C-alpha cells in the first residue's frame with residue numbers, strides 16, 4: 001500500500017503496549033529542518049500521547065541524514081534507551097548524490113539493527129520534491145514521525161518481551177502476534 005492510501009498519523013492505542021517505562025532516543029538531521037522539525041514534533045507528540053514521560057525522551061541533532069548513522073551509534077553506545085528513532089529528509093537534487101545518501105543511510109541504519117540489540121527506527125523521508133516531504137510531515141498524508149514513534153514503542157516492547165522469554169528459557173509465542181498485556185508474552189508450545 002502506498003503512503004497515499006494511508007494516513008501516517010493514524011494509530012489505535014489499543015494495539016500499543018504500555019510505554020511508560022521505556023526511554024527513547026531521537027536523532028534529528030538539520031538538513032531540510034522545516035521538515036525534520038515537523039517529523040520530530042509528530043514523533044514526540046505521539047510518545048507523549050502514549051504516556052512516555054518527556055524526561056525519558058533524549059534528542060540529539062546531526063548535520064545531515066548521512067550523519068544519522070554515527071549519531072544513532074553513539075546514542076546506542078552512551079545512552080540508556082530502549083529504542084532510537086532517526087529522523088531525516090532527503091530530497092532529490094540535480095545529481096546522483098540523493099541516491100548515495102539514501103542508500104548509505106538505509107544500509108547504515110539496517111546495519112545498526114543487525115549489529116546491536118536496540119531497535120533503530122527509520123524515519124527518513126526520501127522524496128522527489130519538497131511537496132512530498134510536506135505532505136508526509138504533518139500534511140495530507142499525515143506524519144511519518146508519528147508512525148515512527150509507534151513503531152519504536154512496539155519494537156521496544158518486543159525487545160523487552162523477548163528478553164523475558166529468553167530469561168525463562170522459553171520460546172516466544174509461535175503465532176507472532178504482539179501480545180498487549182502487562183505480563184510477559186504467553187508462551188505456547190509448538
Ligand SMILES: Nc1c(NC[C@H](O)[C@H](O)[C@H](O)CO)[nH]c(=O)[nH]c1=O
Pocket residue numbers: 029031032063064065066067088089090091092101
Ligand atoms: N542533500 C541532502 C543531504 N545531504 C547532506 C548529507 O546528508 C551529509 O550531511 C553530507 O554529505 C556530509 O556528510 N542531507 C539530507 O539530510 N537531506 C538532503 O536532501
Ligand SMILES: CC(=O)[C@@H](O)COP(=O)(O)O
Pocket residue numbers: 090091092093094095096097098099101
Ligand atoms: C540529496 C542531496 O544531497 C541533494 O539534495 C543535493 O543536491 P544536488 O544533487 O543538486 O547537489
